[in-house]
Amino acid sequence: MRGIPWGSILASPLPPPSVLLLILTVLVLAVLVGRPLWVARQRRRLRAQPLPPFWLRILQRRVPLVARLPAPLQATLHARMRVFLADKAFIGCRGLEVTEEMRVTVAALACLPILGRDDSDYDRVRQILLYPDAFVVRLRHQDRAGVVSDGEEARAGESWHEGQVVLSWADTLDSAAVPDDGYNVVIHEFAHQLDDAHGLSVDLEAPPSGHDWAAVLGEAYHRLVDAADRDAATLLDPYGATDPCEFFAVASEAFFEQAAQLAEGEPALYAQLQRFYRLDPARWAAA
Incomplete structure (x- = not known):
C-alpha cells in the first residue's frame, strides 16, 4: 500500500485568495443549506x-x-x-x-x-x-x-x-x-415564546383602528384593563390587564381551555386567535 505523498502536497503552492474565498463560501453555503x-x-x-x-x-x-x-x-x-x-x-x-x-x-x-x-x-x-x-x-x-x-x-x-x-x-x-378553568401555566409561558417570535403583542397599546389583529386585540385588552380597574368580573384573568404581552398569554389560555365561552363573550378576539393558531377548540367538546 503506497503512502500519501505529504511532502509533495505540503510543497504545493496555496490557491490564490480569491479561490480560497470561493471555497470557503461554498462550504458555508453547504452548511447553511x-x-x-x-x-x-x-x-x-x-x-x-x-x-x-x-x-x-x-x-x-x-x-x-x-x-x-x-x-x-x-x-x-x-x-x-x-x-x-x-x-x-x-x-x-x-x-x-x-x-x-x-x-x-x-x-x-x-x-x-x-x-x-x-x-x-x-x-x-x-x-x-x-x-x-x-x-x-x-x-x-x-x-x-x-x-x-x-x-x-x-x-x-x-x-x-x-x-x-x-x-x-x-x-x-x-x-x-x-382543563376548563382558563388557567394553564405551560400554555401561558409558551404563548409568550410565540409572542417573542412573531411580535404578537406589539402596538396593542395604540388607539384601535380597523378590524385587524392589533385593533381587535387592542380593543379587548383595553376592555380588560377598564374592567380590572373597576374590579368587575371578567372571563379573562385580570392578570392580562398587566400589559399587552400578558394579555395575549392570558387570552391564549382561555382560547384553549374556555373556547366556547370566549367565542360567545369575545367573538372578534376568538376569531383572531383562531386565525393565528389555525384551530377551532370551541368545536372540540362537540366532536
Whole structure:
C-alpha cells in the first residue's frame, strides 16, 4: 500500500485568495443549506414514530385536555411532542430530578399552541427549567400610573427572550388537572415564546383602528384593563390587564381551555386567535 505523498502536497503552492474565498463560501453555503434539510429529515423521522404506551398513560393521567382533541389532532400532538422532546433540554432546578413524566406532561401542554402551526415556531426555545414549586424572583415593577416599586414575587412560570421557559412543576400539575378553568401555566409561558417570535403583542397599546389583529386585540385588552380597574368580573384573568404581552398569554389560555365561552363573550378576539393558531377548540367538546 503506497503512502500519501505529504511532502509533495505540503510543497504545493496555496490557491490564490480569491479561490480560497470561493471555497470557503461554498462550504458555508453547504452548511447553511444542508442543516435545514437534515433537521427536516430528522423531524419527519421523529413524527413517524408512535408514542410509547407509557407516555400515553401519562397523557391520560396528567393532561385531561388532550382527551378533548379529535383523533387527527391527537396524532398531530404526538408528532409535535416527539420533535419537542428531541429538540429541547430539560433542566431540574433547586434539586429537582427531571423525570419522564415531567418531560411528557410539559411537552404535551407546550405543543397544544402549535397543533395547527409548525414545529419551527419553537426553534428559539432551547431549555425548559423546572422548579419543584413556585420560585421567587426579584423585580422592579412600574404600574400604569408610572409608579415604580422594587420587591420579590413568587412565580409559577417565566418566559425568557433568550429561549428559556421556567416552570413550577407543582403549578404545571395543578393547572393541567383542571382543563376548563382558563388557567394553564405551560400554555401561558409558551404563548409568550410565540409572542417573542412573531411580535404578537406589539402596538396593542395604540388607539384601535380597523378590524385587524392589533385593533381587535387592542380593543379587548383595553376592555380588560377598564374592567380590572373597576374590579368587575371578567372571563379573562385580570392578570392580562398587566400589559399587552400578558394579555395575549392570558387570552391564549382561555382560547384553549374556555373556547366556547370566549367565542360567545369575545367573538372578534376568538376569531383572531383562531386565525393565528389555525384551530377551532370551541368545536372540540362537540366532536
